[in-house]
Amino acid sequence: MSAYTSTLGGERYRFDSLARLLAAASPERSGDRLAGLAAQDARQRVAARWALADVPLTDFLTRPLIPYEDDDVTRLILDTHDPAAFAPVASMTVGELREWLLSEAADAVRLAALAPGLTPEMAAAVSKLMGNADLVAVARKVRVVTAFRSTIGLPGRLATRLQPNHPTDDPAGVAAALLDGLLLGSGDAVIGVNPATDSPKAVRDLLELLDGVIGRYAIPTQSCVLCHVTTSVDLMERGAPVDLVFQSVAGTQAANASFGVTLGLLDEAYEAALALERGTVGRNVMYFETGQGSALSAGAHHGVDQQTVEARAYAVARRYDPLLVNTVVGFIGPEYLYDGRQILRAALEDHFCGKLLGLPMGLDICYTNHADADDDDIATMLTMLGVAGASFVICTPGGDDIMLNYQSASYHDALYLREVLGLRPAPEFEAWLDAIGLLDPRGGIRQLSGTAHPLTEIATTGTAIGGTTGHATGRELAA
């Protein structure tokens, strides 16, 4: 296998493999240092980019970063690669692909047609040659439209996931946070709860609660309780109201194994969810979360840098025509993305790569308290991702998730983003907001005044299901 080389400032640089070259060309982040893959200094990083710019795209088809025999994600990528779609860029280098993507020739139609011809490694490679502004400029040209009960990804729209988590899955507590989000116009991408326990009983209680609210108020949205895929399959067999099947996925077979997931399991869940036919305006039934660092954290990165491994997870996701995919970009901690600058860069890369590969990409823009980031970083990221055309963002009450113990965007942040960029909710959801009197004449969300809104009954729904003790669900009932 031949090495990659470049000369910079009279010094000759050599990179032994495509994986080493990609890693060295990556913008700095703590996770690549932790893995011992980062460029040794700033000049070597730029030298790697010079070399990468000259790499023919076909190298990514003939030199897999992780061997075909060892990894089912590699097999998935190569077996589903579409040569006809690839043809327009087949003779290009990575540097030429960057320039073509930025050119006027690369419009929404051509970019959509190109997606099946690009591999995740090509997308990751070109992103390493792009500045933050490039990542915004290209991503905003890409349109990926998906639908279930609402339509996600239309031009001029921004959807939100309403995330009403509660540390003990107490339905009354979830219902209270759900009401808060709906009154602030959130929830058109999905009403999605991270359960504190994966017990089927607790998950089903939450599913029934969310399904009851969506049905009772005819809300054009979908629910999801983010349990393991095997729990979803089990619950679907038993007739639970599962709209979307959720799973965390990663970019290598071994990392997926650490999540307890195989492509076969996902195939089975996908078929089962499709068969339920619960969508009204579309048939996209899957919801995936990803995030840089998960493969390294599982000791399953095969010497590939964390951004490239992340992009490989999108190959897994796109096999299932998902309704929603989001990177949870700052959740994993400062050993992978140290500060607001690194988290922002990763957010832009993940969104760009996901969109380029044809995914309905959204983001959980977030940070933990041991990362060097704060709510100003959330505002910066949110604004850039809004300009980049993110399909949806995750929103929590006050930006503080009391179950997962991290900070994300708030319902208010989404109001801000829609206001400053003139973005509107998903069309079906917008019409519903109007019908229940929450839409103001300018398209924003009305501030309630005077009497209580009829939606406030949602909070009583939670009480009825949760019982008087409030905690009589989840662990106790499952035990």
Added chain:
Amino acid sequence: MTLNQITDGQITDGQITDNQITDNQITDGQGELWASLRLRTQARIGLGRAGSALPTRHRLELQAAHAAARDAVHSPFDPDAVAARLTGTSVVRVRSAAPDRLTYLQRPDLGRRLNPVDRAHLPTGEWDVVFVVADGLSSRAVHEHAAALIRATTARLPSGTRVAPVVLAEQARVALGDDIAHAMGATAVVLLVGERPGMSAADSLGAYLTHRPVPGVTTDADRNCLSNIRPPLGLDYETAAGKLVALLARARELGRSGVALKDESGDEAVVERQP
């Protein structure tokens, strides 16, 4: 729940109940609703609006909570302060292989290994248990709770239990206890560590029991964990000490700790959340 409230221009770390979050919507007839809903969740609901944004008060409350968490992560560990609260107990100080906080946060592997110089100075002996105080992600938690928990726990140990000198470990993660216990020859290690601060608690202490740890071989599945030790709001010292002593006895009987102990004690084994 602890919220850092701003009172008369000063930030105080006061204990409040949820419905004390002052309501900005009282004027629009929604105040009572949110006050009652806040009894069901600590989520920051019904905050009201200033245009699209948060009202000033709620924005500053969030900043105050984040500030307390950030300060807990970055305040230097003060081993002398902990030693002073352990009068009559011999202590040993060690550092991990992470030289400073910045490195510690980015290199968890270094926080799990002993600094070679300090390893050479560790005493060895036939000890049943060694207590390790590790700063972890909140030095505030160990300053406030570690010494009291060690005193409460040692007082409950069966007579004749051979307890090693307490090890005070700087820039330390949970697995550093494996390295320490192994180097000292202790059968079990109880490592007290400052947990990652959340927005409602920056002083939460965790206790990890590991029986016969082997560095690099022992995994988190081999540990038992008590979390959220922070009286008066979280677990109190006497209750935590009782659980630790029971776990130590059970681990000794079974010859192992971790998931095997979980079912019988009712305590949580260590579970790492998927990213």
